[in-house]
Amino acid sequence: MTPRRPTGDELVEMLAALANPLRLRIVAQLAVVGRDYVSHLAREIGISRPLLHMHLQRLEAAGLIVGSLELSEDGKAMKFFEVADFDLHLSAATLAEAVATLTPPDSDKGPSHKERS
Amino acid sequence: MTPRRPTGDELVEMLAALANPLRLRIVAQLAVVGRDYVSHLAREIGISRPLLHMHLQRLEAAGLIVGSLELSEDGKAMKFFEVADFDLHLSAATLAEAVATLTPPDSDKGPSHKERS
DNA sequence: TTCACGTGTCAGAACTTTCTTACACATGAA
DNA sequence: TTCATGTGTAAGAAAGTTCTGACACGTGAA
Numbered sequence: 273m274t275p276r277r278p279t280g281d282e283l284v285e286m287l288a289a290l291a292n293p294l295r296l297r298i299v300a301q302l303a304v305v306g307r308d309y310v311s312h313l314a315r316e317i318g319i320s321r322p323l324l325h326m327h328l329q330r331l332e333a334a335g336l337i338v339g340s341l342e343l344s345e346d347g348k349a350m351k352f353f354e355v356a357d358f359d360l361h362l363s364a365a366t367l368a369e370a371v372a373t374l375t376p377p378d379s380d381k382g383p384s385h386k387e388r389s
Numbered sequence: 390m391t392p393r394r395p396t397g398d399e400l401v402e403m404l405a406a407l408a409n410p411l412r413l414r415i416v417a418q419l420a421v422v423g424r425d426y427v428s429h430l431a432r433e434i435g436i437s438r439p440l441l442h443m444h445l446q447r448l449e450a451a452g453l454i455v456g457s458l459e460l461s462e463d464g465k466a467m468k469f470f471e472v473a474d475f476d477l478h479l480s481a482a483t484l485a486e487a488v489a490t491l492t493p494p495d496s497d498k499g500p501s502h503k504e505r506s
Numbered sequence: 507t508t509c510a511c512g513t514g515t516c517a518g519a520a521c522t523t524t525c526t527t528a529c530a531c532a533t534g535a536a
Numbered sequence: 537t538t539c540a541t542g543t544g545t546a547a548g549a550a551a552g553t554t555c556t557g558a559c560a561c562g563t564g565a566a
Contacts, residue, residue, distance in 0.1 A: 280413065281410075284408055284409065288408035288409075290479065290484070291401055291404035291405035291407075292405075292553090293398075293401055293491055293492070293494075294554090296397065296400075296401065296484055296491065299484050299488075300481075300484055300485040300487075302481075303481035303484065304485060310512085310514095311513085318494065320555075320556070320557085321513090321514095322515080322516095322555080322556075322558095323554075323556080325514075325515090330553095344563095346511090346563070346565090347512095347562090347563050347564065348511065348512045348563055349513055350512060350513080351512090351514095355481040358480060358481070359478075359479070359480045360478070360479040361477075361478055362476070362477040362478075362479065363475060363476045363477070364416060364417075364419075364420035364472040364475070365420065367407070367413055367416050368416075368417040368420045370413065371414055374410055374413065375410070377410075377411075377435065409523090409524090411524090426543095427542085428541080428542060428543085436525090437526070438544095439526075439544085439545080439546095440525055440526080442543095442544075442545090443523095443524080461533095461541095463541085463542095464532090464542095465532080465533055465534080465541065465542045466532070466533080467543080468542090
């Protein structure tokens with residue numbers, strides 16, 4: 273089944289995660305090959321491992337990919353990633369809906385909790 | 390009719406334009422009220438006019454809204470904006486397709502290299 | 507021990523985005 | 537003229553993103 277519709281904030285995070293050519297490539301690559309581990313994927317795409325690590329984190333935080341740390345036969349820890357099941361529909365109407373669940377614009381002038389000491 | 394499917398680069402630009410709560414609000418507001426001019430929209434949303442101007446530019450460049458400069462009855466130049474007709478479908482499969490039309494990663498050196506698994 | 511492979515993280519440079527404040531120009535009405 | 541309305545742009549601060557080049561840790565094999 274398809275996952276539930278994201279909140280406005282979640283949608284922004286997903287869009288931000290996808291709004292980058294490198295991350296789009298990463299998702300596409302995982303979509304094609306099914307799953308892969310970090311070092312190999314970095315070689316495949318042609319970027320440094322720390323850089324890929326950063327992008328994978330962003331994609332995973334947005335819920336677009338999922339990772340799992342596994343042990344290979346020769347005892348190495350390997351982190352595999354695959355694409356999550358997502359399906360976003362973006363039109364003026366759906367965006368208007370999502371905006372309704374967006375965190376209100378920063379108004380820390382108002383009386384809220386204990387902000388500072 | 391629905392507009393043609395964007396290239397990878399265009400898609401990235403559209404996603405980047407939407408990946409911002411303020412711009413999402415702008416699109417939503419225009420979707421609801423139909424059309425509006427810059428100064429009024431700024432008051433409506435509660436941000437400065439120069440700031441709105443910048444966001445509108447970004448949205449228009451991405452093809453998500455369209456603007457037209459008109460003359461009011463009392464002779465003032467007024468720039469009206471409305472949402473464009475867009476309808477994006479984002480899933481692992483459609484993203485993989487879009488990536489195929491993405492500008493190749495910056496390779497001002499050696500030519501492409503056969504990748505191996 | 508050393509090497510080849512895997513994992514992760516940190517610091518800083520370079521760049522981009524976001525936002526404010528200030529300026530310039532136009533019009534019609536008082 | 538001055539005020540209130542509309543348009544646009546530019547400079548610079550602040551914050552965020554992207555990327556490289558170390559570093560630290562693990563394993564199994566030579």
